[in-house]
Amino acid sequence: MNILILGAGRVGESVAESLVSEKNNITIVDSDPSRLMDLQARLDLKVIVGNGIQPSVLAQAGAADSDMLIACAASDETNLVACKVAHERFNLPTTIARVRSPEFVENDPLTSRSTGFAVDHVVCPEQIVTSYIEKLIAYPEALQVLEFAGGILNLIAVRAVTGSPLVKHRLGEIPGLVPSCEFRVVAIFRNEKALSTLDGNTTIEHGDEVFVLAAAKDIHEVLIAMHNPSDPVRKLVIAGGGNVGLRLARSIALDHRLKIIEPRKSRCDYLASQLPTRALILHGDASDARLLEEERIGETDMFLALTNDDETNIMSALLAKQMGAAKVLAIVNRKAYADLVQGTQIDVALSPAHAAIGSFLTYIRRGNVVAVHSLRRGTAEALEGIILGDRKSSPMAHRRVDQIKLPRGASIGAIVREPKLQAADDQAGARNQILMAHHDTVIEPGDHVVIFVSHKKDIHLVEKLFQVEAGYL
Amino acid sequence: MKQMRLKVLPRSALLTVLGGVLVLFSLSLSIPLIFALIFDEATSSTFLQSMLVCALVGFVLIGIFRGSQREMLPRDGFMLVVLVWSVLPAFGGLPLMLHIEGLSFTDAYFESISALTTTGSTVLEGLDRLPISINVWRHFMVLLGGMGILVLTVAILPILGVGGSQIYKAETPGPMKEDKLTPRISETARGLWLVYFMISLACWLAYFLAGMTWWDAFMHMCSTMGLGGFSAYDDSFAHFDSPAIELVAICFMTLAGVNFGLYFLAWRSRSLKSLWTDFEARSYFVLMLCSVIGVSVFLYSQSVYEDPLTALRFAAFNVVSIATTTGFASTDYAQWPLFAPVFMLSLCGIATCAGSTGGGIKMVRLILILKQSRNELIRIVHPRAVVPVKLGRSVIEPAILQSILGFLVVYLLAICLGTLMLLFTGLDAVSSFTAVIASINNTGPGLGEVGPAANYKGLSDLQTWVCIILMLLGRLELMSVLVLFVPHFWRH
Numbered sequence: 001m002n003i004l005i006l007g008a009g010r011v012g013e014s015v016a017e018s019l020v021s022e023k024n025n026i027t028i029v030d031s032d033p034s035r036l037m038d039l040q041a042r043l044d045l046k047v048i049v050g051n052g053i054q055p056s057v058l059a060q061a062g063a064a065d066s067d068m069l070i071a072c073a074a075s076d077e078t079n080l081v082a083c084k085v086a087h088e089r090f091n092l093p094t095t096i097a098r099v100r101s102p103e104f105v106e107n108d109p110l111t112s113r114s115t116g117f118a119v120d121h122v123v124c125p126e127q128i129v130t131s132y133i134e135k136l137i138a139y140p141e142a143l144q145v146l147e148f149a150g151g152i153l154n155l156i157a158v159r160a161v162t163g164s165p166l167v168k169h170r171l172g173e174i175p176g177l178v179p180s181c182e183f184r185v186v187a188i189f190r191n192e193k194a195l196s197t198l199d200g201n202t203t204i205e206h207g208d209e210v211f212v213l214a215a216a217k218d219i220h221e222v223l224i225a226m227h228n229p230s231d232p233v234r235k236l237v238i239a240g241g242g243n244v245g246l247r248l249a250r251s252i253a254l255d256h257r258l259k260i261i262e263p264r265k266s267r268c269d270y271l272a273s274q275l276p277t278r279a280l281i282l283h284g285d286a287s288d289a290r291l292l293e294e295e296r297i298g299e300t301d302m303f304l305a306l307t308n309d310d311e312t313n314i315m316s317a318l319l320a321k322q323m324g325a326a327k328v329l330a331i332v333n334r335k336a337y338a339d340l341v342q343g344t345q346i347d348v349a350l351s352p353a354h355a356a357i358g359s360f361l362t363y364i365r366r367g368n369v370v371a372v373h374s375l376r377r378g379t380a381e382a383l384e385g386i387i388l389g390d391r392k393s394s395p396m397a398h399r400r401v402d403q404i405k406l407p408r409g410a411s412i413g414a415i416v417r418e419p420k421l422q423a424a425d426d427q428a429g430a431r432n433q434i435l436m437a438h439h440d441t442v443i444e445p446g447d448h449v450v451i452f453v454s455h456k457k458d459i460h461l462v463e464k465l466f467q468v469e470a471g472y473l
Numbered sequence: 474m475k476q477m478r479l480k481v482l483p484r485s486a487l488l489t490v491l492g493g494v495l496v497l498f499s500l501s502l503s504i505p506l507i508f509a510l511i512f513d514e515a516t517s518s519t520f521l522q523s524m525l526v527c528a529l530v531g532f533v534l535i536g537i538f539r540g541s542q543r544e545m546l547p548r549d550g551f552m553l554v555v556l557v558w559s560v561l562p563a564f565g566g567l568p569l570m571l572h573i574e575g576l577s578f579t580d581a582y583f584e585s586i587s588a589l590t591t592t593g594s595t596v597l598e599g600l601d602r603l604p605i606s607i608n609v610w611r612h613f614m615v616l617l618g619g620m621g622i623l624v625l626t627v628a629i630l631p632i633l634g635v636g637g638s639q640i641y642k643a644e645t646p647g648p649m650k651e652d653k654l655t656p657r658i659s660e661t662a663r664g665l666w667l668v669y670f671m672i673s674l675a676c677w678l679a680y681f682l683a684g685m686t687w688w689d690a691f692m693h694m695c696s697t698m699g700l701g702g703f704s705a706y707d708d709s710f711a712h713f714d715s716p717a718i719e720l721v722a723i724c725f726m727t728l729a730g731v732n733f734g735l736y737f738l739a740w741r742s743r744s745l746k747s748l749w750t751d752f753e754a755r756s757y758f759v760l761m762l763c764s765v766i767g768v769s770v771f772l773y774s775q776s777v778y779e780d781p782l783t784a785l786r787f788a789a790f791n792v793v794s795i796a797t798t799t800g801f802a803s804t805d806y807a808q809w810p811l812f813a814p815v816f817m818l819s820l821c822g823i824a825t826c827a828g829s830t831g832g833g834i835k836m837v838r839l840i841l842i843l844k845q846s847r848n849e850l851i852r853i854v855h856p857r858a859v860v861p862v863k864l865g866r867s868v869i870e871p872a873i874l875q876s877i878l879g880f881l882v883v884y885l886l887a888i889c890l891g892t893l894m895l896l897f898t899g900l901d902a903v904s905s906f907t908a909v910i911a912s913i914n915n916t917g918p919g920l921g922e923v924g925p926a927a928n929y930k931g932l933s934d935l936q937t938w939v940c941i942i943l944m945l946l947g948r949l950e951l952m953s954v955l956v957l958f959v960p961h962f963w964r965h
Contacts, residue, residue: 268859273868281859
């Protein structure tokens with residue numbers, strides 16, 4: 001696929017990085033030559049220096065032959081206008097824009113192809129990161145909680161610790177140990193490597209990073225089966241009142257006790273004007289131990305380092321942890337740092353660009369893929385796709401799970417099935433049904449299937465599973 | 474000659490405007506004139522004479538100073554407001570002096586400024602025996618003063634130009650006057666007067682339906698909407714002794730205590746939402762409700778009234794009347810246990826909203842000062858906290874908070890000095906203090922010698938003038954007046 005990326009910032013860079021490894025032809029446009037040189041040296045892509053809203057620059061970047069435009073420059077205006085120009089001038093088939101403002105949404109006259117800015121898909125990385133963190137606040141035991149099928153099915157990442165019910169037990173024993181809910185372990189990472197085979201005899205060890213698929217109502221139970229239960233998060237300290245900090249504070253300020261530490265006075269004033277009075281804005285440096293002590297960091301349930309600066313985030317998170325914060329999270333953009341802090345005192349290190357990449361990938365994956373989440377900094381991926389066609393045209397329809405040929409390290413986790421018509425009549429408001437995948441489960445057309453892929457290089461094989469062969473349509 | 478005039482009166486443009494206001498004011502005398510003609514009273518000639526004098530002086534002023542027309546400076550607004558508010562009462566008192574024999578200039582001026590500042594204290598006795606048209610004039614001045622004579626002038630006369638917004642700011646009560654309701658100040662003024670006029674019509678009709686004669690309904694409507702407190706009867710609302718009339722009065726007094734800008738917004742957006750979402754208005758409603766219930770329970774528990782409903786009836790009427798700075802009385806509440814009247818008088822200093830026709834320091838100033846104090850406490854616990862004062866969702870600038878603090882200091886100082894002056898002249902402590910409170914908040918009745926059953930007739934001339942100055946200070950919110958005494962104001 002020919003993909004045109006506008007903006008070589010953090011988001012643009014990680015989108016490019018993720019796509020170039022999948023044999024796509026990437027062209028990236030930015031007005032800053034030094035950033036582009038750096039990218040060109042590392043990745044196999046074409047770079048164009050220029051202002052991406054100008055038709056001439058887009059033409060030079062090959063907009064006429066591109067299949068997709070991903071506009072992820074820093075400003076909403078640039079991205080919206082670029083999509084409009086790409087549509088009017090080059091009739092580009094798919095446009096994706098990064099838009100921070102919540103007032104521009106998909107399927108609105110303002111963003112439609114006929115009357116608006118011609119944006120097919122709107123992605124807001126800040127919002128994705130915010131939801132990511134919100135989930136962690138709701139489920140403090142988890143490393144990550146991701147939604148599939150509109151939220152009813154969740155992929156949970158949790159670090160197993162000694163003393164919890166399932167550690168040192170075989171997977172086969174799970175139904176006996178946790179009889180009240182059904183879930184499925186889809187992958188276990190031990191010492192940063194995926195276990196190649198998972199069967200009834202695999203045991204869960206202390207320190208394992210376990211990926212589990214479970215229904216939304218069972219998340220908590222799954223977590224305490226593998227991790228020490230922790231108290232609900234009530235008191236939070238956010239370091240850095242930037243875009244993400246403000247968004248997060250807005251959505252949790254009313255039911256949490258919140259303090260925000262921000263070094264810029266003018267930003268403090270802005271935050272105070274935007275947030276309810278319940279949220280306390282502190283003017284100061286998050287790595288100032290005196291300030292943290294004054295604000296009783298030892299009593300907080302969660303410390304979130306959300307500034308733009310990796311070093312500040314890492315240092316203040318370590319400091320907070322040392323001073324007694326129950327759980328600390330840091331935004332870490334640089335991959336090298338992310339690897340560095342893995343397994344240190346920092347409980348969660350999160351990369352915004354990677355958290356957001358799933359939403360871009362959703363529109364890039366071939367086949368009927370409706371949701372993609374990139375995991376473990378892009379090395380693994382979980383996809384949700386819809387099964388269309390029949391036994392002949394689709395490799396999965398009407399087949400048992402054990403008859404489907406999957407690459408190593410990939411597994412079918414769960415199936416979400418819409419209720420049959422007569423069932424819907426019987427029971428008004430019948431919900432979609434979640435089926436955990438067993439070897440004899442039969443997949444039917446219309447099912448949403450969630451597949452976990454441990455190795456990213458196998459992704460194209462999985463994409464093919466969701467494709468309907470054209471010849472049979 | 475021309476040169477000399479400019480030298481002597483560098484702000485002579487103000488006098489042109491004053492002339493215009495006087496001509497307008499003379500027109501308003503036609504209202505009592507109409508009443509005099511309808512009821513065939515001997516006062517029609519009184520009003521005609523007053524009208525002529527007023528209009529003549531107005532035209533003379535316009536004629537002399539027409540040539541010196543120039544753009545008004547921002548500070549000229551204050552001067553004009555004080556000029557108009559001190560000159561008009563003299564003309565307003567003219568019909569009273571002409572009609573009532575032996576009424577001194579001081580008393581006529583007092584009566585007139587008491588009406589225009591919507592205070593409602595009176596020096597007249599035997600109100601029941603006065604001609605209807607004289608009573609109508611006393612009441613009609615309350616209606617005029619309520620929304621502001623100069624705001625009315627800005628609404629009607631286009632002559633003021635840019636200076637109009639300065640005048641509007643100087644005359645409208647409240648700490649934040651920057652947010653106009655419409656882009657043009659004359660539109661805003663017109664809108665406010667229109668809303669005021671419509672609610673007044675509704676009030677007139679309601680009083681009439683509740684059982685008043687149409688002219689009583691008109692007079693008490695004027696007094697209610699301006700939150701003045703004049704009545705055509707010596708025993709005020711006790712004269713009617715009708716729960717229905719009292720209920721109408723309670724409703725419209727409460728309504729008039731709200732920022733009229735909110736009614737304007739509500740009318741323009743066709744929804745009453747703005748009345749409840751506005752923090753100040755909401756606090757005002759809640760405070761009123763709690764006070765009424767609290768005082769009723771107090772009166773009942775002190776066995777002042779045998780029956781809880783009677784306690785509620787008297788408490789509701791008198792508490793709302795005093796708290797909104799109106800000053801009607803349906804009973805001699807000075808006879809109640811002391812807590813109740815003192816509590817009511819302290820409410821009158823704070824309850825009404827900015828932009829209403831009420832007096833006092835206004836609810837919004839109280840809210841902001843309380844919030845500021847709370848923030849000071851937060852800062853003690855969290856020295857690095859950034860805690861701006863917010864009203865609803867908007868941040869209040871520190872400059873506004875400082876000006877409110879300054880205002881409060883001057884307000885308290887004025888109360889202290891006023892009380893001392895009255896004590897100096899030999900008035901007793903309770904009467905002095907409550908007379909000052911009732912005057913500066915434009916409420917009307919105090920306690921003791923100036924209580925609801927008595928009036929201000931017993932005061933000496935000096936004492937009357939102290940009250941006059943306090944009423945003027947209260948209506949123009951102190952700073953507009955006091956700025957004239959700052960040397961910087963007069964420097965060029």
